[in-house]
Amino acid sequence: MADPSRSPFERRARLRPDSPLVGGVRETDEGFDPRTDVLDLPDRQVPAEPEPDPRSLSRLIPADEPGRQIDDWGRSETAFQLAEPILNFYYRYWFRVELENVQNVPSEGGALLVANHSGALPPDAPMIMHGIRTEHPHPRPVYMLGEHWFKGYPGVGMLANKIGLVAAHPANAQRLLADEGRLALVFPEGQKGSRKLYWQRYKLRRFGRGGFVRTAMRARVPIVPVAVVGAEEAMPIFAHVPLLQRITGLIYFPVNHAFPHFGLAAGLMYLPAKFRIRFLDPIDLSGYGPEDAEDVALVQSLSERIRATIQREVDGLVASRESIWFG
Numbered sequence: 001m002a003d004p005s006r007s008p009f010e011r012r013a014r015l016r017p018d019s020p021l022v023g024g025v026r027e028t029d030e031g032f033d034p035r036t037d038v039l040d041l042p043d044r045q046v047p048a049e050p051e052p053d054p055r056s057l058s059r060l061i062p063a064d065e066p067g068r069q070i071d072d073w074g075r076s077e078t079a080f081q082l083a084e085p086i087l088n089f090y091y092r093y094w095f096r097v098e099l100e101n102v103q104n105v106p107s108e109g110g111a112l113l114v115a116n117h118s119g120a121l122p123p124d125a126p127m128i129m130h131g132i133r134t135e136h137p138h139p140r141p142v143y144m145l146g147e148h149w150f151k152g153y154p155g156v157g158m159l160a161n162k163i164g165l166v167a168a169h170p171a172n173a174q175r176l177l178a179d180e181g182r183l184a185l186v187f188p189e190g191q192k193g194s195r196k197l198y199w200q201r202y203k204l205r206r207f208g209r210g211g212f213v214r215t216a217m218r219a220r221v222p223i224v225p226v227a228v229v230g231a232e233e234a235m236p237i238f239a240h241v242p243l244l245q246r247i248t249g250l251i252y253f254p255v256n257h258a259f260p261h262f263g264l265a266a267g268l269m270y271l272p273a274k275f276r277i278r279f280l281d282p283i284d285l286s287g288y289g290p291e292d293a294e295d296v297a298l299v300q301s302l303s304e305r306i307r308a309t310i311q312r313e314v315d316g317l318v319a320s321r322e323s324i325w326f327g
Contacts, residue, residue, distance in 0.1 A: 105140075112212060112216045114186055208303075234271050
């Protein structure tokens with residue numbers, strides 16, 4: 001007697017559920033899929049490989065090119081050599097930079113330089129970098145962690161990379177400071193510092209949420225505070241024009257002694273203010289671990305302490321000078 005639980009088709013044909021006629025696979029057809037195309041290559045069983053150690057991937061990074069002297073960050077020693085006459089002119093004859101305590105910058109290993117920021121087109125970064133390059137007992141390249149707000153402008157982004165600008169990202173900072181032991185310069189005030197009006201000069205803005213402290217903790221490197229005086233008067237801002245800012249797409253549209261009436265030439269029309277750059281004692285963070293970087297209160301406390309230290313030094317430098325132009 002037929003099994004009433006089986007379908008009429010199975011009762012007539014006496015087919016098993018695993019029969020090839022109803023979708024089953026014969027023992028001789030192992031690996032066969034009727035839905036595949038005849039031109040498909042057969043699947044190859046590739047044995048799973050263990051995950052590689054990320055540190056071993058460093059061999060994939062291109063080596064420095066001796067002829068062009070370009071590192072894997074895009075920084076070009078040739079570009080610095082070409083720009084050196086201009087930088088040297090501004091450093092030695094136009095701004096007459098006085099560099100103090102440059103020996104506080106470590107001669108080896110990673111370190112994060114933290115400075116106040118100012119000027120419509122800030123001259124502080126190139127002067128700090130050129131000072132370490134020319135006056136440090138053991139000159140080292142300095143990379144600047146900053147926002148790539150000008151990457152959409154033809155040629156400008158490429159030039160910025162060649163002089164050592166690196167997009168401010170935790171992964172970039174970790175690799176620069178911890179893995180490669182480089183010097184990195186950061187301006188925690190960001191755009192808020194460079195867009196200050198003249199009457200707001202030398203009043204440091206808030207240092208964000210303390211991201212630079214978190215970066216130094218994770219990389220286990222010291223922080224070297226830097227106080228800069230002179231940049232506020234070299235490229236002052238007297239007013240902003242929000243309408244033209246929206247039209248041009250710039251992060252701000254300043255009005256000063258050279259812009260906008262001289263256009264792009266204003267970038268070279270710095271006023272000859274006397275610069276003083278003072279490197280303060282390094283702040284050792286070796287007692288903190290990467291887990292401390294997640295302590296918001298601790299990070300903010302250290303950030304405010306560093307900001308207050310730089311503010312005191314800036315106030316002292318401003319009070320001690322007799323003239324904006326002669327120091």
